[in-house]
Amino acid sequence: MNRAPAQSRPQHRRERPEAGPWPHLLLAWPSLALTVLFLVPLGTIAALGFFRRIPAGFFEVGFVTDNYARALDSFHLERLGVSVMLALAATLITLLVAVPFTFLLTRRPRRAQVPYLVLVLASLSLSEVIVGFAWSLLLSRTSGISNVLVRIGLMETAVAWSPGLWAVILAFVFVALPLAILSLYPTFSRLDQELPEAAGTMGAPPLVGFVTVVLPLVRRAVAATAALVFIFVLGAYVIPQTLGRPAHWTIPVHITDQAIMKNHLPLAAALAIVLLVMSSVIAVAIVVIVSGRPPRAEPSVPAP
Amino acid sequence: MNRVLRAALFALVVAYLIAPLLVVAGVSLNERQVLFFPPQGLSLRWYGAAFTDPSWYRPAINSLLVATFAALIAVSIALPLSYVVWRYRVRYAKAVMAMGLAPFALPPVITALGALALWIVLQSYGRPYTVVLSHGAFLTTLPLATLTVGLQNLNPQLVEAARTMGATGSAVFRTIVFPFVRPYLIAGFVFAFVLSLNEYIIAYMTVGFTFETLPVKIFASLRYGYSPVMAAISVLFFAFAVVVFAAVGRLGDLPRLLGADETD
Structure with a gap:
C-alpha cells in the first residue's frame, strides 16, 4: 500500500525553502492549540502552587509558600520515595523483558511480527481502569490464579494477592511492557539482520554476541525507553489506587485526592511540580547512566 | 539465540498480556451477579446489559x-x-x-x-x-x-x-x-x-x-x-x-x- 521508491535514509540533505507566509499560516493552528492546551496549563499549575486556598471555593491569587512546604513535608517526601522506588522497579523488570523480546521479534519475518504487534498495540491502548480491574480479578481470592491453583490441587487454600505491592508492580509492568516494546521497535528493526549472525560465526555464543555486539548499538534507544517508561509509570493513578494498599499509594493518588476530593488545588499543583522536577531529574539520570553519554535534544529513533 | 529460549520468552510475554483478559472474559460469562472465575453457569446476559442499560x-x-x-x-x-x-x-x-x-x-x-x-x-x-x-x-x-x-x-x-x-x-x-x-x-x-x-x-x-x-x-x-x-x-x-x-x-x-x- 505504501511502497516508497528505493532511497537512502533521510540523512539526505534537502533544500528547504522559506516560502513566504505559507509555513506560518499552516503553523497558526498547531501553535495556538498547543500553547493554550499544553503550555498555558503547565504555567497555570506552576503559578497555582503559590496561590492561597479558599476553604469554600477553589483558590485566590497570592504568593504563599505553604503549599510547597506541605508538598515537601516528611509524609509527602516518603510518598515520593515510594513512588520512585515502585516506578524504578517496574521500569527495570519491563526492560529485562522488553529488550530481548523486541530484539527477537524484529529478527522474525515481517508477516510473523504482525500478530504480536496487534496484541501489543491492543494491550497498550487498554484503559488503565480496565487493567486495574483485570489484575484485581486475576489476583483475587475468588476469581484469580490462586483459586485456579487450588482447583488443580497445587495450592491448599486460595489467597488474595491484591491489594499488595506485587499487584501494583505486576500491573505497572503490564502497562509499561507494550510501551517499551513499541518504543524500542524502530531502532531494533533497523539493526542489520546479519549482525548477531556475524558475531556467531566469529565464535561468540548467542548471549555474548547479544551483549557485546547488539546492546552497544541500541544503548540510546534503551535509555530513552527506560526514561519514557519510568515517567509513564510514575504518573499512573488508577493502578496504585485500585491494586495497592494505602502504603503503596503514589504521589499521583495524592495529587488527585487533593485536587478532586479535598478541593485543595494549590497543594495538588505544588505536588505536581515537585513530581515533575523529580521525574525530569531521574529521567535525565537514567538516560545518562544507561546510554553512557549526556542526553541529546532529539529523540533517538533513527538507527545509529 | 536459542530456539527454546525464544519460544519460552514469546510464550511468557503473550501469556502475561492475555491472562488478565482471559479472567475478565471468564468473569463476564457468570450467570448471576457475581465475579467468579471459573464462571458459574454460562450466560451472555451481561453483554446484553451493556447495550440495553442506559447507565452503561x-x-x-x-x-x-x-x-x-x-x-x-x-x-x-x-x-x-x-x-x-x-x-x-x-x-x-x-x-x-x-x-x-x-x-x-x-x-x-x-x-x-x-x-x-x-x-x-x-x-x-x-x-x-x-x-x-x-x-x-x-x-x-x-x-x-x-x-x-x-x-x-x-x-x-x-x-x-x-x-x-x-x-x-x-x-x-x-x-x-x-x-x-x-x-x-x-x-x-x-x-x-x-x-x-x-x-x-x-x-x-x-x-x-x-x-x-x-x-x-x-x-x-x-x-x-x-x-x-x-x-x-x-x-x-x-x-x-x-x-x-x-x-x-x-x-x-x-x-x-x-x-x-x-x-x-
Missing part, C-alpha cells in the same frame, strides 16, 4: 463522541505541523513540535491536573468540549509520530522533480505528499482514537461525572459496586482494539507504520 450505553456513546472529535483535533494539529517541519526551514516550528511531543514525556497525572486548572480558570469545568480539546492536544503526539515517520520515508527527490516541472506548493502537497502520508495519517488517527476511548485521568479531571465517559464509569463501579457488566465491557473494548489494529495491519504495513525500515 450512555457513557459508551459519550466516549465514542469524545474519541472521534479528539482524534480529529489531534490529526488537525499534527498534519500541518509535521509537514512544515519536514518541508520548510522555520525556526519556531521545532519549538511547536516539542510542545506536540512533550505530553508523553510528562507523568500523565500532571497533564490531567493542568487541564483541570486550565478549564477552572476559563470557567468551563465540566463542559463536554473540554475533554475533547484536552484529549486532542494530549494525543497529538501519536499522529505526529506516525506522520514524522511517514515523511521521512518520502523521497524528497520526488518533490523536487515535481517543482522543477512547475508544480505549485499546494499541488505538490495534494498530489504527492498527502497520498503518500495517508496511511500514516489514518494510523495516527486510529491510535489517537483508541487511546482517547480508553483514557481515564484527563477525562476524570475535566468532565468527571457530568459527562461520564466509559473509563470513568468503569472506575466508579470498580469502587462502588462490582458488576459483571464491567467485565463484558472490558472484553468488548479489548476485542475492538484488536479488530481495529488488525485491520490497520491488513490494510497497511504495520511494521513500517511503527517505524521499521523498507520491507526486507
Whole structure:
C-alpha cells in the first residue's frame, strides 16, 4: 500500500525553502492549540502552587509558600520515595523483558511480527481502569490464579494477592511492557539482520554476541525507553489506587485526592511540580547512566 | 539465540498480556451477579446489559463522541505541523513540535491536573468540549509520530522533480505528499482514537461525572459496586482494539507504520 521508491535514509540533505507566509499560516493552528492546551496549563499549575486556598471555593491569587512546604513535608517526601522506588522497579523488570523480546521479534519475518504487534498495540491502548480491574480479578481470592491453583490441587487454600505491592508492580509492568516494546521497535528493526549472525560465526555464543555486539548499538534507544517508561509509570493513578494498599499509594493518588476530593488545588499543583522536577531529574539520570553519554535534544529513533 | 529460549520468552510475554483478559472474559460469562472465575453457569446476559442499560450505553456513546472529535483535533494539529517541519526551514516550528511531543514525556497525572486548572480558570469545568480539546492536544503526539515517520520515508527527490516541472506548493502537497502520508495519517488517527476511548485521568479531571465517559464509569463501579457488566465491557473494548489494529495491519504495513525500515 505504501511502497516508497528505493532511497537512502533521510540523512539526505534537502533544500528547504522559506516560502513566504505559507509555513506560518499552516503553523497558526498547531501553535495556538498547543500553547493554550499544553503550555498555558503547565504555567497555570506552576503559578497555582503559590496561590492561597479558599476553604469554600477553589483558590485566590497570592504568593504563599505553604503549599510547597506541605508538598515537601516528611509524609509527602516518603510518598515520593515510594513512588520512585515502585516506578524504578517496574521500569527495570519491563526492560529485562522488553529488550530481548523486541530484539527477537524484529529478527522474525515481517508477516510473523504482525500478530504480536496487534496484541501489543491492543494491550497498550487498554484503559488503565480496565487493567486495574483485570489484575484485581486475576489476583483475587475468588476469581484469580490462586483459586485456579487450588482447583488443580497445587495450592491448599486460595489467597488474595491484591491489594499488595506485587499487584501494583505486576500491573505497572503490564502497562509499561507494550510501551517499551513499541518504543524500542524502530531502532531494533533497523539493526542489520546479519549482525548477531556475524558475531556467531566469529565464535561468540548467542548471549555474548547479544551483549557485546547488539546492546552497544541500541544503548540510546534503551535509555530513552527506560526514561519514557519510568515517567509513564510514575504518573499512573488508577493502578496504585485500585491494586495497592494505602502504603503503596503514589504521589499521583495524592495529587488527585487533593485536587478532586479535598478541593485543595494549590497543594495538588505544588505536588505536581515537585513530581515533575523529580521525574525530569531521574529521567535525565537514567538516560545518562544507561546510554553512557549526556542526553541529546532529539529523540533517538533513527538507527545509529 | 536459542530456539527454546525464544519460544519460552514469546510464550511468557503473550501469556502475561492475555491472562488478565482471559479472567475478565471468564468473569463476564457468570450467570448471576457475581465475579467468579471459573464462571458459574454460562450466560451472555451481561453483554446484553451493556447495550440495553442506559447507565452503561450512555457513557459508551459519550466516549465514542469524545474519541472521534479528539482524534480529529489531534490529526488537525499534527498534519500541518509535521509537514512544515519536514518541508520548510522555520525556526519556531521545532519549538511547536516539542510542545506536540512533550505530553508523553510528562507523568500523565500532571497533564490531567493542568487541564483541570486550565478549564477552572476559563470557567468551563465540566463542559463536554473540554475533554475533547484536552484529549486532542494530549494525543497529538501519536499522529505526529506516525506522520514524522511517514515523511521521512518520502523521497524528497520526488518533490523536487515535481517543482522543477512547475508544480505549485499546494499541488505538490495534494498530489504527492498527502497520498503518500495517508496511511500514516489514518494510523495516527486510529491510535489517537483508541487511546482517547480508553483514557481515564484527563477525562476524570475535566468532565468527571457530568459527562461520564466509559473509563470513568468503569472506575466508579470498580469502587462502588462490582458488576459483571464491567467485565463484558472490558472484553468488548479489548476485542475492538484488536479488530481495529488488525485491520490497520491488513490494510497497511504495520511494521513500517511503527517505524521499521523498507520491507526486507
